[in-house]
Amino acid sequence: MQTELNSGNYINYWGPELTPYARAIAEHYSQQVPYYLTVPTKLTGTAREDRVSVTDPYQYDSLIVGCHIAMGSGANGDNGQQIFLQVEDLRTGLLWSTPGQVGTSPCTAYGGSRAAAMPILKLPEAFFLPAHVRLKHTFSVISSTATGGFLTWIGVQLINPFQEGAPKTVQMPDGSTIRVGTRMPWLSTIGLGTEISVIGSLRYVLGAGNIYTQYTPPMDCDVEIHDIEANWFTQNGSDKLPDNVLFSIADKGEPRMWQPSRSPAPAVMGDSTKAYPSMPFTKPYRLKKGHRLQITTQNTDSGDINDAYITVRGVRLCDF
């Protein structure tokens, strides 16, 4: 166990502590300076809108550690809860949110909201963005509309490498050597309940009194799962009584990983209105390549909940 924790496979959430992977990269540079990159959503309030924002190349390598969102209001994308985002860098093209039915993740799964107790949400793992590599953001609205808003990546500029160029490999605390780029943020979002289409819009309905079993898409490499985020504890400022929605989690490929009972949502997942926007696991869970996470949901409330999503966040462990 001690060896495993020493490998960096633990969750650090509060405060600005860098992960062991990020620290190992940063130690290759003599100068480290705060980094803020603000990206406009460019959303115009049109239904079923997709907008792309590509950042400009930057002169220094950087580590992206966390994210802040300043977008919308209750009636305008629900403070980012109903604004969805896909991120990729234009060097590898690897997607941060897994392709699937939803295929993107709510902005509140990426960043802390300006209107909430935790204005910055750390990524499960720092993302190393090499100099001159651009980040592509695809903002979309599925079931609502939104206008304007910004997302700010927060991290560290890495200046003056001790050796020529960026490090190719780094040493983890347990002595293992890994390639830079083999750990990157991973988000997998599923819509809760029955999938329906309303005038061409993808919607989800968590029916009153119903039980649903759903799965995250299988991945092509191992994933270290760190935490779970929900975007529906409040909707447009209205409390959706999350205690009345029960969850259990199991790994379909590992029969010993299951929950014997269903738990109220706030015990399992965080929400952007809480101090923990994404509720951490006690320690990361390694979901093996090809395995799927099974999520069972029971809505014991007397009313339906519409457009509720949960996002499982973690670290993708593969090379490109």
Place this chain on the structure above:
Amino acid sequence: MYFFNPFTIRILERYGNWLELVDSVPIGFTGVAGEVPAPVVSNEVDSDSLIFGFSINITVAQAADSLIRIKSISPQYNWMANTQASPQDTPIGAICGLSSQVMPILPLVMPFFLLANGKLEMRFTNSTASPITGGIITLRRLKLVLPINGGFNPGF
């Protein structure tokens, strides 16, 4: 709340003592929506220092669309990576804790090293929906005294 990563420790080790320094700077908003007052600078101190976090005394509503842009003078760095023709400034809530919130100080991901008599230049844009009058930004710093072998050399 604060974390001393290896880079920060490497700096601290070059000094015999570290003194708490709370540095408040009036912003000078006049209540005009969207105004961009003249940039303000942090107070000069006679020793090297490390900046650990920021606080600002405005409300959540006022912070909603207020913006900030920071660069340092000595050493010279731009903290914001935007390079567009019309750069998008950063929402204040991404950098500063709000005095009315549960976290009135937001720590920086990486404490910033400022040379003696160096300054941080901060350019603000007032909120358009809830314009601010006045406003004070506070930097939480550590003053680094008794340099050992000249103190930390940022490499330039």
